[in-house]
Amino acid sequence: MTTSASAALKNWPFTEFLAAGEGLGLTDPPVVDGPVGPTVVRDGRTLANFASINFLNLQERDDVRQHFLGGITRYGLTTGGSRMTQGICRPHLEMERELCRITGKERAISFASGLLANLGFVHAMTHHMNLGQGWEIDNQDAVFVLDRDAHWSLWKAVENLTYGRQLFAFRHNDPADLGRILGTLEGKKTVVVFESVYSADGTVAPIGELLDLCEQHQALSYVDDANGFLLYGGENRPFAAEFDALRRADFVMVSFSKAVGLEGGAIAGPADPLLAFELLSGTSMFTAAMQPPTASTATHIMRLLRTDPSIVDSYLRRVAVFRERLAEMGYPPHPTPSYIISVPAGDDTLAVELKEAFLAHGYLVPVFFYPAVPRNKPLLRLILNAGHTEEQLDGFLHTFAALGDKLGLGSGRPPR
Ligand SMILES: Cc1ncc(COP(=O)(O)O)c(C=O)c1O
Incomplete structure (x- = not known):
């Protein structure tokens, strides 16, 4: 029936x-x-x-497995709910502190995935929220400028912004085009968004040049470092200049599904906005978080990659x-x-x-x-x-x- x-x-x-796509x-x-x-x-x-993104294969290591299993005993399997109502679980706090150490930022917030970090960031930076008793924030006048090849999650996040008024795109990895656009946005509340390493073709952003332009035009910068996190920068690695410049970005987003080889994501940046994101991102408060053993193991792996380059x-x-x-x-x-x-x-x-x-x-x-x-x-x-x-x-x-x-x-x- x-x-x-x-x-x-x-x-x-x-x-x-x-039916139309059959065989395709x-x-x-x-x-x-x-x-x-x-x-x-x-x-x-x-x-x-040749497809897997957990490319360092760290899940095969004994210390990583033991750490994960120990995390189950120490913290259980679930956060049991939102950090706004219950509090932040210790492994998440330690993971966010470790991320701050690596990125040189004041504060960080983690999410169940990198995709949710991106959605939450744009939500917090573009919305009007009135919580009563004069507690209110209005970010509807924000303007976003994205690299044209930015990840699906970033384009999804900005899809309600009006193109040409609140939203602009610059040619992929092209500082001159970004400079041209920023020149038309003087005095606006602007956020420039780009990736460090692009996941389709492996191109790397001229991070320093793009950040110079942000500083010159007083725009905030948000760098999605999902694909480059923990791999580059420092003397002996490729793209040293680009990734050393990353410390100048206002906000750095990372994913734990790539080099770290687990699941989850986070944003690191200045203390006040990051604390406000607990409430304003929505994708922290209204959905599940990383599981505690995963958060704990992410910290273990970040430390491992730092101590054993x-x-x-x-x-x-x-x-x-x-x-x-x-x-x-x-x-x-x-x-x-x-x-x-x-x-x-x-x-x-x-x-x-x-x-x-x-x-x-x-x-x-x-x-x-x-x-x-x-x-x-x-x-x-x-x-x-x-x-x-x-x-x-x-x-x-x-x-x-x-x-x-x-x-x-x-x-x-x-x-x-
Ligand atoms: C550039 C970029 N941003 C964000 C994401 C999403 O990260 P996650 O897998 O942690 O949701 C990815 C993963 O494909 C990515 O390549």
Whole structure:
């Protein structure tokens, strides 16, 4: 029998949408068994995994696992509710303090995910809230300027702002374009938003130049460092100048799902706004937080990466060699030498064939299509995992050479 609810569903054309997209990519997701890391077991098949974002594979370490298990005993499994009503759990407090130490900021606030941090930040910075008895804040006159390639969560967060009045976009990583826009916004309450490392193609922002412009035009800066957190900056790492400049950003947002390899997100910045965000972000108070053992383990991992830089150093060295080998084969990745390795994959049809062929050979290789990248300009988006064996990397490169040749991706050469 058709219920009235399901009868009404006919007004939403999901069935037609699925039918039109048949064969183009949306299916029931394959089922993953066991941990996700350098390999993944999907629908019973073990694949070498070039897709996972927990790329340092720290969940395999004994100290990390023991710390997590100890966290369950010490703190239990849940925060049990909002920090505004019950108080902040100790592991969250310690994690936020550690983040302040790393970023050089006064105060931090954590969220269940980086996405919620981004939504909460924009909400707090753009809303009018009247809590009675003269307790009121009005940020509706705020203006946001985003890098055009900013993450979905940032564009989602600003979608209610009127473009051209409260919202502007500058060309990707283009200080001149940002300067032009900021020149038209003198005297406004402006926030400039960009990422450190962009997740589709691995480009890195000219952080120092963008922050210079913010300072020059008295705009606040919010840098989404989800992808760069704990990897760069300091003398021996790539992008030292860019990431040392990051300390000048007013607000830094991080995700714990990438280098840290857990889940959760946070914003660090000046004390007063950060305290106000407890109330004004909404995405702290009205939803669940990171689980306490996760927060505690995030602190453990942040300290681990600080005290043992060789973990990141050796990962980045392997990435650099892998990039060189790809380039020698005639498949040069995007020239920005970040750990996110993107390689042009022909057109959409070719890219689908390539992805399937990689799967058939035992490699899970993500391909980014529109809207993650411009239409019909698909990218292989490769992330090396610290746990990959040399055999897995060699195997991937030989398979790429053979498939590229067969499918006509260009004049590939076998890897060295
Ligand atoms: C630039 C950027 N911002 C935010 C996020 C969201 O982070 P999280 O996975 O912690 O929600 C991501 C993750 O894809 C990202 O790449």
